[in-house]
Amino acid sequence: MPDASHHAPRSLDVAIVGGGLAGLYAIHRLRGLGLTVRAYEAGSGIGGTWFWNRYPGARCDVESLEYSYSFSDALQQEWQWPERYGTQPEILKYINHVADRFDLRRDVQLNTRIVSAVFDTRANRWVLRTRDGEEIRARYCVMAAGNLSTPRVPDFKGLNDFKGRWYHSGLWPHEGVDFSGQRVGVIGTGSSGVQMIPLIAEQAKHLHVFQRTANFSLPARNGPMDAERERRHKAEYRQRRIAAADTPFAIAGHARPTRSALEVAEEERNQAYEAKWQEGGSISYLYSYTDLLVNKESNDTASEFVRNKIRATVKDPRTAELLAPKDHPIGTKRLCLDTNYYETYNRDNVTLVDVRSDPIDTITATGLRTKGGQTFELDAIVFATGFDAMTGALNEIDVRTTDGPGGKSAVLRDHWEGGPLTYLGLMVSGFPNMFIVTGPGSPGVKTQMIASIEQHVDWIANCIDHLQSKGLDRIEATPQAEQAWVEHVNAVADSTLYPLANSWYVGANIPGKPRVFMPYVGGYDRYKRHSEAIAANGYEGFTLGTHERAEAAD
Numbered sequence: 001m002p003d004a005s006h007h008a009p010r011s012l013d014v015a016i017v018g019g020g021l022a023g024l025y026a027i028h029r030l031r032g033l034g035l036t037v038r039a040y041e042a043g044s045g046i047g048g049t050w051f052w053n054r055y056p057g058a059r060c061d062v063e064s065l066e067y068s069y070s071f072s073d074a075l076q077q078e079w080q081w082p083e084r085y086g087t088q089p090e091i092l093k094y095i096n097h098v099a100d101r102f103d104l105r106r107d108v109q110l111n112t113r114i115v116s117a118v119f120d121t122r123a124n125r126w127v128l129r130t131r132d133g134e135e136i137r138a139r140y141c142v143m144a145a146g147n148l149s150t151p152r153v154p155d156f157k158g159l160n161d162f163k164g165r166w167y168h169s170g171l172w173p174h175e176g177v178d179f180s181g182q183r184v185g186v187i188g189t190g191s192s193g194v195q196m197i198p199l200i201a202e203q204a205k206h207l208h209v210f211q212r213t214a215n216f217s218l219p220a221r222n223g224p225m226d227a228e229r230e231r232r233h234k235a236e237y238r239q240r241r242i243a244a245a246d247t248p249f250a251i252a253g254h255a256r257p258t259r260s261a262l263e264v265a266e267e268e269r270n271q272a273y274e275a276k277w278q279e280g281g282s283i284s285y286l287y288s289y290t291d292l293l294v295n296k297e298s299n300d301t302a303s304e305f306v307r308n309k310i311r312a313t314v315k316d317p318r319t320a321e322l323l324a325p326k327d328h329p330i331g332t333k334r335l336c337l338d339t340n341y342y343e344t345y346n347r348d349n350v351t352l353v354d355v356r357s358d359p360i361d362t363i364t365a366t367g368l369r370t371k372g373g374q375t376f377e378l379d380a381i382v383f384a385t386g387f388d389a390m391t392g393a394l395n396e397i398d399v400r401t402t403d404g405p406g407g408k409s410a411v412l413r414d415h416w417e418g419g420p421l422t423y424l425g426l427m428v429s430g431f432p433n434m435f436i437v438t439g440p441g442s443p444g445v446k447t448q449m450i451a452s453i454e455q456h457v458d459w460i461a462n463c464i465d466h467l468q469s470k471g472l473d474r475i476e477a478t479p480q481a482e483q484a485w486v487e488h489v490n491a492v493a494d495s496t497l498y499p500l501a502n503s504w505y506v507g508a509n510i511p512g513k514p515r516v517f518m519p520y521v522g523g524y525d526r527y528k529r530h531s532e533a534i535a536a537n538g539y540e541g542f543t544l545g546t547h548e549r550a551e552a553a554d
């Protein structure tokens with residue numbers, strides 16, 4: 001790949017951080033307004049999540065006919081997904097196709113990590129600096145750096161002494177890994193662990209799974225794309241996208257439930273859960289009744305149904321009990337979808353190790369040791385231990401503003417010390433002209449992510465267009481609006497069962513991270529209506545102006 005940096009325009013209308021699904025759509029959409037844009041991507045290829053997460057079994061847990069861009073009907077008609085759920089290579093291929101089809105690559109600079117972003121208040125410019133020292137000045141900055149993009153390896157002692165190889169799910173080697181004949185340890189049983197464990201088990205000589213918290217997983221029922229289903233879906237694609245926008249998860253095709261789980265007799269309820277279990281997919285299961293995510297007693301019925309499935313699948317009763325989650329209601333942590341996950345524990349070469357009762361203490365030269373003194377000999381360790389979610393990517397960049405007229409100096413890491421603060425998940429008070437895509441306060445991670453990406457980027461594009469049409473060049477969220485939004489996000493979460501789980505939604509997987517509920521769980525439909533009404537009403541909660549006016553106030 002030729003080094004484009006010395007050809008790059010140093011002065012842009014919009015600098016975009018990230019070349020994944022969000023950054024790429026932002027290029028397309030903002031270019032359409034006649035703006036000069038450029039995305040800066042740390043990876044050596046585009047695709048973000050789908051570029052980095054190449055572990056065995058990596059695939060999306062939202063069906064591909066839904067998990068795809070909707071902005072071009074021609075694109076959604078012509079692209080063919082080979083399976084119900086896209087694999088990582090298929091999704092990456094799709095993203096590359098989109099980049100070529102819409103000529104996006106010329107505005108993506110690869111191998112370029114942004115290390116700082118400083119708003120020069122007097123000049124009204126964002127000044128971004130790359131790790132190699134290149135400087136980019138831009139009127140607006142769009143942070144499209146992802147929300148599960150900062151891989152995290154727990155701070156175990158001794159990792160440097162380990163003589164075998166170790167991997168993180170989110171930094172997987174491009175050439176793949178052959179575990180044949182090896183003694184492998186997988187640490188972590190979130191979505192990544194649940195997807196990779198069955199496949200690593202098929203290769204490894206022996207697999208030890210180190211589980212701290214059991215997660216609920218449902219069968220994906222993946223398979224080749226059904227041609228008739230694809231034809232029907234494509235015939236109604238536009239209507240389906242419109243219908244999806246009117247749902248909490250931004251996914252069409254699931255009838256809204258009308259009854260509480262407690263209004264239904266046990267036998268009928270279990271039949272309903274069985275039908276959803278056979279159908280596969282998490283939305284469908286959680287949509288069985290109206291109140292599974294808000295009423296603990298209702299949720300217990302759905303949780304117990306899955307626990308019983310686990311008990312019926314896993315032959316060793318002790319292993320089955322360990323795998324049956326008891327510390328959080330189903331759906332309050334990201335619900336996993338799997339292919340043969342629980343069945344894998346019936347293999348002779350797979351052992352589940354409970355590191356809740358006996359935590360991992362040290363990585364040794366030849367494996368690992370628990371606090372209770374159990375030792376495990378391993379040739380390879382796989383960390384499926386997740387990410388510094390929602391805030392990690394932005395906090396890795398030194399985001400600040402200079403001192404200046406009309407805007408006071410601010411440092412994002414300080415502003416977010418007690419937890420992230422945003423207005424609508426889109427802007428941060430004190431940081432003018434910087435937009436965030438699917439960050440904290442956005443419904444993104446609780447929805448079909450690409451729908452939220454498109455909605456946010458459209459909102460941002462409309463906002464910049466609005467400013468330009470009014471001769472304005474500065475927009476900033478007010479501290480009051482930001483505070484009110486954060487309170488609303490937490491109030492909505494508190495009206496549900498979500499806060500009962502120690503999940504990355506509240507930063508619980510990162511020791512010391514402030515416990516704040518980060519995603520907006522009020523639903524995509526509600527968020528879309530609200531954020532668009534705010535724009536239509538003259539951007540309530542934002543201060544719009546010109547930087548000349550700000551200077552005049554000096």
Ligand code: NAP
Nearest residue numbers: 059060061154188189190191192193212213334384385386
């Ligand atoms: P995750 O859900 O955060 O899971 C991390 C796992 O590592 C948890 O089981 C966690 O246990 C464990 N862990 C962390 N630190 C540990 C320690 N010190 N000792 C023992 N265990 C430890 O991460 P993930 O599986 O990578 O998934 C993150 C998110 O990415 C998902 O929720 C999903 O939104 C997305 N994702 C989606 C897909 C998909 O579409 N199919 C696939 C992968 C990821 P605790 O629970 O006890 O903290």
